[in-house]
Amino acid sequence: MDMDIVEAVEAETTTFEQLRRFLFTRAPLKQIWLIGALAFNLIRIPFLFLYYLPVSTRPVASWTYEQAIRVRLFKAAVYNLAFTELSPALSLEPGKEGDRFVCMKPAAKELYQIEPLGVDDSVKPLVVGGTWYPRRPTTNEEVKLVVLHFHGMCNLLL
Numbered sequence: 299m300d301m302d303i304v305e306a307v308e309a310e311t312t313t314f315e316q317l318r319r320f321l322f323t324r325a326p327l328k329q330i331w332l333i334g335a336l337a338f339n340l341i342r343i344p345f346l347f348l349y350y351l352p353v354s355t356r357p358v359a360s361w362t363y364e365q366a367i368r369v370r371l372f373k374a375a376v377y378n379l380a381f382t383e384l385s386p387a388l389s390l391e392p393g394k395e396g397d398r399f400v401c402m403k404p405a406a407k408e409l410y411q412i413e414p415l416g417v418d419d420s421v422k423p424l425v426v427g428g429t430w431y432p433r434r435p436t437t438n439e440e441v442k443l444v445v446l447h448f449h450g451m452c453n454l455l456l
Contacts, residue, residue, distance in 0.1 A: 323383045335378040398430045
């Protein structure tokens with residue numbers, strides 16, 4: 299009985315998520331949502347100014363007045379951008395990184411383990427760009443260790 303409830307909730311969540319992605323990640327509802335969110339937050343700003351005047355209403359009592367307001371507005375922006383899956387166009391062209399920027403091709407298929415990823419055919423390795431720090435090694439330099447670091451919020455808006 300309990301398993302039926304869990305399966306029903308998961309099915310409903312999946313259906314809601316599919317509907318949300320279909321409606322709010324495409325024009326024109328995506329733009330309507332973002333304009334509405336912007337209008338809502340502009341109207342909300344004066345109320346936030348009043349709400350966060352007392353220290354007791356701030357998320358963390360040690361936060362400054364401005365910090366509490368900025369965090370609230372930042373959370374609203376991230377939520378709405380993620381909800382509509384709005385993300386900047388990414389490029390594999392070297393920008394201001396210059397010669398430190400490199401593109402790395404995926405490894406051979408036999409080097410990947412499928413188990414942790416499941417059997418989802420849409421998950422495939424792609425070319426990724428990276429930047430050497432502090433400088434790109436020269437061709438005659440021996441590189442002993444390379445750390446590939448993904449910023450903690452890299453997939454939030456991608």
